[in-house]
Amino acid sequence: MKIKFIGGAGRVTGSKTLIESNGIRILIDCGLFQGIKPLRELNWEPLPILPSTIDFVLLTHGHLDHCGWLPRLVNQGFSGKVYCTSPTAAISKLILLDSAKIQEEEAEKANEEKYSKHDLAEPLYDVSQAEKVFPHFRIIKENEEINLDTEISAVFKNAGHIIGACSIELKLENKILVFSGDIGRDNDVLMYPPTKPKKADYVFLESTYGNRIHPTEDTKLFLEMFINNTYHNHGTVLIPSFAVERVQTLMFLLWQLKKEQKLPDIPLIIDTPMGINVLDVFQKNTSWHKLNAYECEEMCKIFTFISDYKETIDTIYNPKPKVVIAASGMITGGRILSYMEEYIGKPETSVIIVGYQAEGTRGRKLLEGANEIKIYGKYYSVNAKILEIEGLSAHGDQNDLINWLSDLETKPQKVFLVHGENQPADELRIKIKEKLGIECSIPLMGQEIEI
Template identity: 65%
Template sequence: MKIHFLGAAGTVTGSKFLIETDELRILVDCGMFQGLKELRELNREPLSVLPNSIDFVLLTHGHLDHCGWLPKLVSEGFSGKIFCSHPTKEIANLILLDSAKIQEEEAELANKNNYSKHNPAIPLYTTDDAKNVLPLFRVVEPNLEVKLSDNCWFKLFYAGHILGACSIELHVEDKVLIFSGDIGQDDDVLMFPPIKPKKADFIFLESTYGDRIHPQEDVLSELETIINDAVAKNGNVIIPSFAVERVQTMMYLIWQLRKQNKIPDIKYIIDTPMGISVLNVFRDNLKWHKLPINECEEMCDVFTLISDYEDTIAAIYDNQPKVVIAASGMVTGGRVLSYLERYITEPENTVILVGFQAEGTRGRRLLEGEKEIKFYGKFYPVEAKIFSIEGLSAHGDQNDLLNWMSELENSPQKIFLIHGESTALEGLKSKISERYNYDCQIPILNQVIEL
């Protein structure tokens, strides 16, 4: 049995792990690379194996860096089944269509304004490519054993993180492989705590926050202070947010503050059509999260929900103070760019970063204090205040990741640390060795390891 590390090895994004046996090829996740230019360019490179030689895809969850390359995989020949949870199917469909639409629009804009080095600029994939993925999805209930062959079966188990996210327990050639996917915080606002694995021969463990402990900050109090300070200066608050789970978490927190009259009665805007669509997925999948339907409806009543771009323009040029939650979370695309293009040059405005910011993204550059930022081929001075609320990450921190392995009944042969930057990978490796004395390895991109 061989494992091909086709993504998220030595970096955070582009999750793709191919399990190759004598009879099967199984791809766990099929994500897009994001962030650094040299990583994004990998999205246009062919896989090292032919897509039509892959039998199945097992999907941990619906974030772009875990499912966003599926349209390319399908357009290049994959025609097998894609197994995932019900919410993941719904969310992945939304995310893929949104991703395709953004790419088409950006290619059109780049061609119109002649700021791409490609002539013409073309999207990585089209809306039609994204639509071709949907018929291949097969929904699997958690903890249900699904047989792929006489010698291979898998089951999904709850991972927290976002709606529908699961870890994968894969039994193949008498070995148990555990793929963590992304693991949520034990005390997440909306998600239940992740389920811990009981047995594993090999673990493929995400390491996004492997070297960090989330601050034990009072998130509500911090959010209250930031919003009130901005409004007192007649400014606006822009919150770039991942449309899945992060938008809903921010809605929940703002709703809590409004209920207690701790923040003013101004406009609170959700401007992400996909984030609004995800609210429907929340309503339809109540067993996957903590929020009862009546609270979900009460929360939504606090917000102005914007879908039409004409309403986006009207909101941008409305001079009244407001709080806007808009995608994308790492400021890589989406409608948040239109708000920031207008507001980032004004010192009375505030930007709140509320999730992981990958290397090479605008969000990471803002986080690190860059004084000038580029939108649509033009540079803008960063005069707005930039805040980060780390405790709001959908990823578990170092303690959560270590605790996730605390109920193992055996010592795994190997822990492969994936989905992290180098300092996070090394930091987690050291802590796992210290606490459990497990053998850890940090694979590199495109490495093939025989088990």
């Protein structure tokens, strides 16, 4: 059996792991590379094998760095099945359409304003190509075994990261391979704790926060403090947010603060069409999270939802204080960029970072103290307050990741640490060895192993 790490090795983006066994090829996730330009350029490169030779894609969840390359895969000849849970299929469709639309718009803007280095800027894929992925989805139920081939089966188990997210247990050649996907937190605000694996010969474990223990800070208190301080300075609060799970978590916390009368009379605005659509997925899949349908409905009443871009423009140029939650979470695209153009240079503005910021993203640069950021080919001075709330991450920390491994009945032959930058992965490797006595390996991009 051969395992090839095509993406998500040594970095937190572009997840793709290829398994070859007895003539069957299975791809675990098919993610887009994000962050620094050398990584983004990888999205234009062909896979090391022909997509037409891949039989199945098993999708752990619907984030862009796990599903965002599917349109390219299909466009280049993949004709197999994409297995995932029902919420993951719904989320992936929203994510892919949004990604395609953003890429179309950015290519059009680059051509109009002539800031592209290419004669003609083109999107990585367009909306019609994204839509061609949808017929390939096959819905599976959590904990239900599916047969991919006569001697290959898979089980999807709750990973707690976002709605529908699962780890995948793959049985083949008398071995059990467990792919963690992205592991959620044991004490998440909205999501249930991840299901721990019981048996595994080999584990492929994410290591995003392999070197970090999430602070035990009161996230509600920080939100309350940051919003009130900005309001009293007559400023606007911008919260770049992932549209899936993070927007809904923020809404829940703000709803709690409103009920406790701890926020001023300030507009609370959700300006992410995809985030709004995700709310519908939440309401239709209440078994996957802690909110019931009534709570979802009550929570939504305190927010203003913006879908039309004309409303976005009107909101941007309204000088009154407001709280705006908009995608994307790493400030790599989406409507948050339009708000940034207007507000990042104003000292009364607060930008609250509430999630992981990959290397090379605008969010990471802001956290690292950048004096200016580039948006649509122009540079903007950073005078706004850049604040961070670490306690909202949807990724498990070092303790959560080690705890996820702790119920294995026998030690796996090896744990491969993926989906993490080198330092976090290496620190997690050392901790797993110390606490569980399990050997870990950190694969390189493009590396192939045999087991």
